[in-house]
Amino acid sequence: MNAPHPPKVAGIDSTVPTPAHTVAPVPPAPGTPPVPKPPAAPAPGAVLQDRLAGWVSDLTTLHELTERLARTDGLEPALQELLRAGAALVGARRGLVALEPADGLGPHTTIGLGLGRADLGHMETVPRGALPYDTGGTAAEIVHADLFAEDCLDPRHREVAVRLGYAASYALPLTTDAAARLGAVVWLYDEPAEPNERQRHLIGLYVRHSAEHLARLLEVERTRACMATIAEELLPSRLPRVAGVQLAARHRTGPRGGGDWYDALPLPDAALGLAVGSVTGSGPSAVAAMGRLRASLRAYAVMEGEDPVAVLSDLELLLRLTEPARSATALFAYCEPALRKVTLAGAGHSPPLLIGERRTEFAETSVSAPLGMLACWEAPSVEIQAEAGETVLFYTDGLLHRTGDPMDRAFARLHTAAASIPRTLRRDPGAIADHVLRTVLPDGLDSADSEEDVVLLAARFD
Structure with missing residues (x-):
């Protein structure tokens, strides 16, 4: 008579007890290899842990990347x-x-x-x-x-x-x-x-x-x-051709757009007006202010360019009335190419550099405050007498600031760069400006993103 089976429960396999008369298993004969046991199934918890470890590893990798x-x-x-x-x-x-x-x-x-x-x-x-x-x-x-x-x-x-x-x-x-x-x-x-x-x-x-x-x-x-693009459009699209002088300009704009600018315009009596300047700040407002200031200086230069002090005085008055919260540096030069004479005035701006075969020196300009810093600006003008083949290099302070050096060392680096210009390049003002840029700002600093704009304007007299 068969023994009764215990009832089955859904999802659970009931265990049948071993009958008392079951024969014990026969031990294997000597020398017989043991029968391998089937591999044990992994526990559900271990599988879950492996999956969690894989997910954590993936998330960590994605986070790092x-x-x-x-x-x-x-x-x-x-x-x-x-x-x-x-x-x-x-x-x-x-x-x-x-x-x-x-x-x-x-x-x-x-x-x-x-x-x-x-x-x-x-x-x-x-x-x-x-x-x-x-x-x-x-x-x-x-x-x-x-x-x-x-x-x-x-x-x-x-x-x-x-x-x-x-x-x-x-x-x-x-x-x-x-x-x-x-x-x-x-x-x-x-x-x-x-x-x-x-x-x-x-x-x-x-x-x-x-x-x-x-x-x-x-x-x-x-x-x-x-x-x-806006900053470039506000600057001269091309430099004028004036007998007795060759011109070249280089401009590097910061990522947010800055207020550094330059200009060159023919004036009556075969004269030439040259200007460089910088407006404080960056971004669209600085670019717009730079455009207004440059346009105003052109008008003043045409009316009274032979007197650079008067030009900058008018510009200072305009800046105080229209841009009271902003200041600017500027340098304006009235050039007479036939005489190789330059009359200039500066407002808080770095002095130009004279580059020639027999001398490389900074022009001795008077110390003056930037435009908009004093109730009334005025500083005496100075005259530079260039020799045939010499170049007058105008620049903005961004050239010095991008070096990361103190100002005295930056000026020394600029002077060294100008003095080391090869003789074969001195006939080309563009080559002179490029050499100065590469030497003062090596390792791509002239084109790298920087908060500082850079402007160079070179005028070589025949």
Whole structure:
């Protein structure tokens, strides 16, 4: 008679007790290898812990990568960081990002990782619709797990892939809710491959965050470009041609736009008016004030340019009446090229530099306060008698401030740079200005982002 079974409960397997008459298991014979036991199933808690550890690792990786991206303060460094971090996430070695804002306002650029300029040029020869990163304006990814196994691959794309040595690609669009499409990024594999599900999830999160950061940097870049364009438009588009003197100017604008300016205008009796100056502050208001001040000085120069003190006195009165909360430095020179004579007056401005074969020295101008600092400005003018072949170099204080040195050392650096100009360059005022810029501001400081504007105006007398 069979023994009764205990009742079954849903979800639980009842255990049947071993009958008392069950025979004990026979021990294995000597020399017989033991029978391996089946592996024990992992406990549910251990599986959950492994998953949590994987999630924490992924979140930590994303946090570190996004922190590195957030520390970039320029568009190009951010694009480079996007390529490097993305390559690590998807297991690729090379890639490129194409910045092509959908609004058409630019800037448009293509940056490669592990790809030279020639490689990027080859990539651009692929028809637009066949590019590995052309998502067609959609938010979808583009996966080419094995390019050479695809029958519908564009022939030119196949040629470029063979030339550059990549066999697979993975691309994602750069899109944001506010700025729409910014471009696309693609990573290239040397062998047939594609990212797995986990890698796609991570790179998708990272690229979405990157697109938002790039959109902010893009807006900053556009603002900087706009300010630089406005500042350049307010300055002379070309320098006048006057017999007996050659002119050259160099201008470097800060990222927010500054108030440094220069001017050169023909005056009656074959004379020439030269001016440099700087308005305090930065941004749109400083640029606008600079434009108003320069336009006013031109009018005063035409009416009474032969008296530089009168010109600056009128300018000081105008500044106090129209810009009471702002001050400015200025230097105006009345040049007579036929006589090689320069009469100048300065208001808080650095003295010009005379550069010639036999001398390199600062002009001895009188010490005076900037415009708008005193109730009434006036300072005596000085005369400079230049020799044939000598150059008078005007500049703004931004040239000295960008060095980061104390003013006495900055002046010494400027003097040394002017004295070291090769003889072959002294006939060209543009070459003189370039040499001074490169020497006083080495290692790209002349073009790097700085709060200080830089202006150089060189006048070489025949």
